[in-house]
Amino acid sequence: MENYILEMKNITKEFPGVKALDDVTFSVKEGEIHALVGENGAGKSTLMKVLSGVHSFGTYKGDIVVDNQVQKYHHIKDSEKAGIGIIYQELTLVKEMNVCENIFLGSELHSNGRIDWDKSMHEAKKWLAEVKLNIDPVVRVLNLGVGQQQLIEIAKALSKNVKILILDEPTAALTNEETKLLLNIIRNLKTKGVTCIYISHRLNEVFDIADRITVLRDGKTIVTENKSDLNEQKLIAHMVGRELTQLFPKKKHTSGEVVLEVKDWTIYSQETDDIALDNINFQVKRGEILGIAGLVGAGRSELMMSIFGAWGKRLNGDILLNNKRIKIHNPHQAIKAGISLVTEDRKRYGLVLEMNIEKNTTLASLDKVSAGGFVINKNEEVVVSNKYVQDLAIKTPSVEQLARNLSGGNQQKVVLGKWLMTEPQILILDEPTRGIDVGAKYEIYNIMNDLIEQGVCVVMISSELPEILGMSDRILVMHEGKITGEMLAEEATQEKVMLYATGNQ
Ligand SMILES: Nc1ncnc2c1ncn2[C@@H]1O[C@H](COP(=O)(O)OP(=O)(O)OP(=O)(O)O)[C@@H](O)[C@H]1O
Ligand SMILES: [Mg+2]
Structure with missing residues (x-):
């Protein structure tokens, strides 16, 4: 015994x-x-x-x-x-x-x-x-x-x-x-x-x-x-329940024109008044997955939230979208301009736990399911939220299920569905596979590939180096509020990224 x-x-x-x-x-x-x-x-x-x-x-x-x-x-x-x-x-x-x-x-x-x-x-x-x-x-x-x-x-x-x-x-x-x-x-x-x-x-x-x-x-x-x-x-x-021979369905993308350009971007911290992001310059090109690597605290999330109009004081610098300067003061303007951000903290920013899948999915795109922007078309809501449940393989008996009752990974997928529904030009994903199982990760990577093929630009913040190396076409590395390195995926190794990420390069 x-x-x-x-x-x-x-x-x-x-x-x-x-x-x-x-x-x-x-x-x-x-x-x-x-x-x-x-x-x-x-x-x-x-x-x-x-x-x-x-x-x-x-x-x-x-x-x-x-x-x-x-x-x-x-x-x-x-x-x-x-x-x-x-x-x-x-x-x-x-x-x-x-x-x-x-x-x-x-x-x-x-x-x-x-x-x-x-x-x-x-x-x-x-x-x-x-x-x-x-x-x-x-x-x-x-x-x-x-x-x-x-x-x-x-x-x-x-x-x-x-x-x-x-x-x-x-x-x-x-x-x-x-x-x-x-x-x-x-x-x-x-x-x-x-x-x-x-x-x-x-x-x-x-x-x-x-x-x-x-x-x-x-x-x-x-x-x-x-x-x-x-x-x-x-x-x-x-x-x-099957052999998964490959963890990253990496496809070679050909990058096109610059869609988003961030210039001389300097931001003061919302909490302290210190400079949090120091003269950041980078571009996002059509047809590529741009990976953002760095250690926790490097300022990656803050950078993306500041671009999205959700963080930071005293913004200096410019954002150019398709070569036109735009001003974003809040997330609503960012979404209108075609930028969506899937945050890492799904409970705080992404999901209303007491609402069902259907309501969570349409939350950021109510204009798409309402006639003339006034009355919400319930049937339309059911149809689109079901589409995302299917596309993202969200495990649930129905779209009526409360977000609270979903498993952690499936909550993350609902958040992703919500932002896909805004049909962004630029989709920023902050730690998109945190808490997600290997099979679902693979599905999310495939979705990223599909988006790229549809002409969406994908920016992915990740602390998992294999994921950064496995899925990005180009990689930016941040350290203490600055961009310290940039490389194409084929030039990148874990060691190289870590050197930039620790400020040793
Ligand atoms: N209170 C609840 N009401 C209804 N369904 C629930 C409830 N709690 C869990 N479930 C369902 O039970 C199943 C198992 O969920 P559980 O949270 O145990 O998964 P898990 O293995 O912990 O997943 P994860 O790795 O995503 O955390 C899921 O389909 C989930 O939606
Ligand atoms: Mg769990």
Whole structure:
């Protein structure tokens, strides 16, 4: 008999119109790091929500067995008591509260009927040290970066004495450095006996850290294997259900005339008043994918948002569209001029979670679905939103589904559909495949190729070097608010891009 700390047996979970989990079996050994992988919508997050009691006992079929006892969690508190801690795909800290308050939120430390702040501070420091985070617990969370927030989530879980720690896509928004740090902390927890369930679309991380790997596809368990019995290609085949021989469907495009030209573009930061973008000059040509590489914080998103009229103070410089100078003061003008921006933070800028797919899709193009710009034509909305669901292979029972209920990757596709519907001349994609599975990435790359063939210019910001090298025709590299390098894709190597990105060239 294997020594399993956790067994999930024959778990089935249905939502209206969706069988999210279909007789799933998932067993985790004590002290291992067990990776859970699969395409967007495969059921990974749902399985973990069943485990943690977010989907309470009685709303699913099957058994959860921890330490050989069947568990009936009605609430997340119940699973916490049993030593299960979950860190969700989207961070859930309260931004206005400080670090200490967040760590003990809902589990406040009391003495004599009051919250014991001295003890809380003392304990908070202890847990922060455990995740190697050197910050004062009274700092408010909104002043911290996502990497630090992720570590606070872990500290919070540890403070509840977790035996099983679940991390759902913890590195999706982290820099390479932060990712390394996080992986080390997880390894460290393992040496202390914590069992870890690790969900990620970044297969290199999975191979780096996991002992065993389970693949879900369409709500079913496909395999559980030792890492040593798998390689990346085999794993991808299990995930997508077929051999994927090529990760990047790169086509050679021939670039044409200059469509967009940005000249002497200098922008002051919205937050501080410092120069954030320093004399930027570049062109976007028809028929090419322009890749923008650089480390997080290099100013890539700020550059694109400032062009889009959504960021920055005191703009100096010019934007020329088809050789004509244009002024863009807000996103509405940018969209009218034919520029669309798919931002990296889909929750903040891209998607209204309480609206359905149909409404989200048409949100930026209401004039296209309304007669004379007044009355929205409901039938037209249904038709176009269905078209994008089909074109982008969005996994959903219907366009009536609320965005909130879609898996992370499918939310990203809805955002993409919304901007495609504006029929832009220039489509700017900021980290377009973050949190997206390999199969869907491939589909998105194909869509980019199709757009190029239709004459749309595509600008792609990406922190994934293989993606930059695999899909771009030309590459700009940024470092500290400046463009430090430009090269054609055929001249580019990872090393060369990194040299420019770190300002060493
Ligand atoms: N609350 C809900 N209501 C309706 N459907 C839901 C709900 N939560 C999840 N689903 C559906 O269940 C399926 C599995 O979703 P889940 O979020 O578990 O996928 P995932 O494997 O975590 O994907 P991703 O990699 O994109 O995060 C999807 O089809 C999703 O739309
Ligand atoms: Mg998920």
